[in-house]
Amino acid sequence: MFRFRCVSCDEWHEEMPTFGAEAPLYFYSVPTGDRDSRCILESDTCVVDREHFFVRGCLELPVIGERELFSWGVWVSLSKDHFDDFVACFNTPKRSHIGPFFGWLSAELPLYPSTENLKTRVHLRDNGIRPYIELEPTDHPLAVEQRNGITVDRVAEIYAYCVHSQA
Numbered sequence: 168m169f170r171f172r173c174v175s176c177d178e179w180h181e182e183m184p185t186f187g188a189e190a191p192l193y194f195y196s197v198p199t200g201d202r203d204s205r206c207i208l209e210s211d212t213c214v215v216d217r218e219h220f221f222v223r224g225c226l227e228l229p230v231i232g233e234r235e236l237f238s239w240g241v242w243v244s245l246s247k248d249h250f251d252d253f254v255a256c257f258n259t260p261k262r263s264h265i266g267p268f269f270g271w272l273s274a275e276l277p278l279y280p281s282t283e284n285l286k287t288r289v290h291l292r293d294n295g296i297r298p299y300i301e302l303e304p305t306d307h308p309l310a311v312e313q314r315n316g317i318t319v320d321r322v323a324e325i326y327a328y329c330v331h332s333q334a
């Protein structure tokens with residue numbers, strides 16, 4: 168059984184945690200009072216000003232020695248055409264043969280140098296599973312973690328930060 172000890176409060180946890188934003192980073196740059204008129208935010212898609220198109224996916228990191236993956240819930244921006252493709256097959260069980268799509272990461276994850284606008288590829292998955300977000304294989308620490316995996320201790324560190332807002 169996967170378990171780790173929170174580095175902040177010392178409690179044991181027995182499930183792989185996941186963290187993410189409910190909207191693209193770009194959405195939060197729109198003043199609160201304007202969001203209703205300028206943004207259409209759904210569970211898996213977001214459109215801002217009818218010209219910025221975002222979808223939600225999973226930026227997964229292997230955890231060394233574990234079967235389960237750690238997942239950052241993130242949003243990426245797609246071109247209008249690819250966004251339309253995404254929406255067109257959203258309710259289709261078999262869609263993994265479509266794409267991948269190029270996307271810019273619209274997320275700022277804690278504990279990393281800036282992650283906004285990292286280049287990604289969005290891989291659709293079947294049966295309603297959110298897309299897999301593959302980072303461009305650069306030297307950015309997040310991309311390195313996606314390639315090489317992270318330790319259980321790193322999961323505990325991320326957990327402590329996200330739950331207790333401290334490193």
Ligand SMILES: [Zn+2]
Pocket residue numbers: 173174175176177178327330331
């Ligand atoms: Zn804790």
